[in-house]
Amino acid sequence: MQIKESSEVYDVIIVGSGAGGGMATKQLADAGLNVAVVEAGPFFDPKNPEQMTQLKWPYESPRRGAAKTRAFGEWDMAYGGWEIAGEPYTHTEGTKFDWFRSHMLGGRTNHWGRISLRFGPKDFKHKDVDGHGDNWPISYEDVKPYYDKVDKLIGVFGTNEGLPNDPDGFFLPPPKPRLHELFYINGAKKSGIPVIPARMSMLTKKINNERGICFYCGQCSRSCFVYADFSAGSCLIFPAQKSGGRVKIFVNSVVREITTNEEGKATGVSYISKDDRKEYKLKAKVVVLAASACSSARILLNSKSKQHPNGLGNSSDHVGKYLHDSTGASRSGFIPGLMNRKTSYNEDGVGGMHVYSPWWGDNSKLDFPRGYHIEISGGMGMPNYGFGYDPNEFNKFFGLKVGGYGDRLRDDVKKYYGSVIHLGGRGEGIARKDNYCEIDPTMVDQFGIPVLKFNYQWSEFEIKQAKHMQETFEELLHNMGGEPLGEKPEKDSNYGLLNPGGVIHEVGTTRMGDDPKTSVTNKYQQLHDVDNVFIVDAGPFVSQADKNCTWTILALSWRASDYIIEQLKQQNI
Template sequence: MNNFDFEVLVVGSGAGGSMAAYELTKAGHKVLMLEAGRDYDPKTETPMFKRNGEAPLMGAGNSDKDFGFYDATVDGGWQVPGEPYTAADGSEFLWWRARMLGGRTNHWGRYSLRFSEHDFKGKSRDGLGADWPFDYEDIAPWYDKTEALVGVCGTNTGLDDMPPSSDGILQPPPKPRITELLIAAAAKKLGIPVAPMHRAVLTRPLDNRAACFYATPCGHGCSIGAAFQTTTSLIPMAKATGNLQVITDAMVKSVDTDEHGTVTGVSYVDKKTSAVHQLKAKVVILAASACESARLLLNSKSARFPNGLANSSGQVGKNLMDSTGANIGAMVPALQGRPIYNEDGHTANHLFIPWWGHKAQERKELDFPRGYHFEIGGRFSEPSAGIAGNVQGYGADLKRQVKQNYGAYIGFALRGEMVPNEHCYMDIDPELKDKWGIPVARFHWKWSEHELKQVAHGLNTAKAIFAHMGADVGELPTPEQAILKGGEIIHEVGTTRMGASPKDSVTNQWGQSWDCPNLFVMDGGVFASNPHKNCTLTIMTLAMRNSNWLSAQLKQGAI
């Protein structure tokens, strides 16, 4: 490490870890970052200009590339060779891991919606789960800072589920597509609003990153830095301070403590040599992802911490949540045969359907708590392995049918809030270890009636919107059939949740462990609830806010 004298050690290079490193290095602290995956440079490695026609199977997903042949996750997915996980009692849970510098930020959807006052105080409204130990007003200024730094496009809508950004923070959103305007008109007939999606994609240049030119899939990675990922922004910006050093292929196996229970550093395996190294640090920040950070804590046992580090509350690994998910779609006759033109945009939906039901829930008109939103798909996009619609025959007639259906299929993806329950948690498998000798995670999972009723409501709502577009979705599946598996949305959070008391939480509002003052968690594990919105913007916002607080504590000598 060239005798790099660091003060803070960060485990993980994704949203939370990179934001923490950026904020701390900018404040003058020396930071060492450990990443379990390999080095990655999207400026030279991304296949962003590759087309499906150049790929095997027309770019379709497979066991090695779950999201398609050119997906930006170069090493990782639902399964990682040599790094298994298990499920207990017939549970089904999918655990996505991106073993590469930048983590999941290289391929995430980049939806960047703020949590609202409703989201932070869910328990106060309906008695379920846990409240966050601060109010929306406490984090609002940090959302502004994060959105401005990251670069988020969108508009202030005035809707109660979409808190406004300060003037001048958001970049302009792209124009809605014809398909999205049709959906908006249909939804309006049901009193349901449609709004511009907030997305971490630049529509104006920012620092040394270029604006999106609406031509390549964001999921491939972005060499020009328009689609946010830490490998083109926070990591190089932190390195530019001269205060950050990064070690890749470093599989952390434990957080180490002394006889007094004070965290002293970590032990990690060099994946290239299999050698085990120990590093000392004044402060350790875990940002390895919710389940990986919890696994580290549960595996860091000692005489003082027999149930795992920072686990006096018994909550490490508990309160595991993911977003609910369900898909529904149909061929829309009004869109068939329309003139073909470039409708790419920034590849994801420009408009979406935010949650509109807070008032109805206050009036007790709905049979489920919390909310959901619809992400919508449908446009003239790059052809892939699938063909939309019920086509028959071959030759010229088949081509005519395919062309007639092109751009006419619309899909809704429901994403909803899950309430934590006692059946959903992770612990350590008592027998199985990964190839590095580290005991693996074991998952326990069961959706509750809250989520099933929510999905039922969403399916019926989507069917009604499609009907107003003249489209028939057919017979609806049951909620049990429609709901996606736990972990499948890749929004797992809550396993090291924050709170106001060490009795029922792992960290305080700053991500600081109650048990070990020089141990922090800055990934989605600290979430007290899992609102229906993507978690990445809030992970980064908390990491910025909490690292700023940590810096002040270090400078005051309080830690």
């Protein structure tokens, strides 16, 4: 097959345009470098009327917003999903991993919850605390200056609380708790569980002329057309296009491999265009992978050559190993005190929680080694298909004869609407070498590229953590004067623990470390084997934390970008 090769040599090619790729684009372009961004999906701008879903009504769709065209609902802004036609992945028999992919400019940052938490000092050195896993080769103090920069550049609301492993930052004013969150605060207080304002990247105050202020429509998952929430396209890539460098974006371009020369050094990338199904090559001095932890591992494993027979950067045989995701379990409850709500005021708020509970437990007294935080949802957001009022649940568990047709149905919806609270735990699993992804030797996708095969199982630690979550949720719901909905998940369902990958926080496939025999990148996310290839997604994470990983991806990508700029100036790469 004839491959069309570009004659231009970019300073940097960045594969992927989400959190890590967006930040690298911004920093490298601002430094005056010529940057090519290669994205597997289409161009996206939430200001574009043809792409915008924000402020649309459920009745504008025959599906009333149901999850038929998109995995999280029709109005959610993610092009992709758990399953993508023509782009399969497989599993080792008896194991399970759910892989979510968002193929569009900005990637998953267009639809994520925007929970923006820093990892704490313990999170980088947790082996010293409990003996499990491995320490990072860097500390919180190495990353702190970049967390500070990210806070100021992007904006995050919250409050300084002085919690030792939930570090404070530079916060915008947080929104006030809504009624269902006040119920939660009172319930948590009875159990001694802390509740603090959420830390989320939506602008409650003006920070620059490029972005608007949140107007509390509660639809951040649709991506904000005034750029009040953080998405990589609107907040990083679009500003980078106006900076001193030059940014060229290649959309609908699926990277097959990183190309190398006779010395084994990277020369660029090869990609398939979705538009014409032809293969193209781009050249660059430096290649930066930011395609997401599993996609970046796939690209490296498929980049085989005489110099790299096991895949690029894989002399250690560690690419794909130590894959791990956040734990996740949830429970909902009916709170009678929230019945018959007044609807004459706007309770929408930001698209997500206004308060949350950071981990409070002492793991030395528990039967699992790592913690979790609690996310709270409920209230009176816009109803659509599956909005949280299920007459069958009320009938089954409370003997309430609700629902029906016409006026009776409308009256019951008004009576019970807003009376359900949802509690979700998001915690840390232990990174293990025997949880991994690899290339399936028998299957390719629609572009002829070998696909990933997953091997992942939860350990007893994660299952016991989920049990603790469920016990805590029941206690909190009862403290609020409520009753849990549905049967309590038990051991046969791993206490409601989501499948691995279900929280969409996968990390660790190209872990960093000082020893090239047991890691893939160094502490600056540079391949040990090839000095002009870097990885700035969550692949280099040594461990997850009881926090969402996006803020750490952003901080580490900025740190790696500074290192790339320095190394190019010194002509070391």
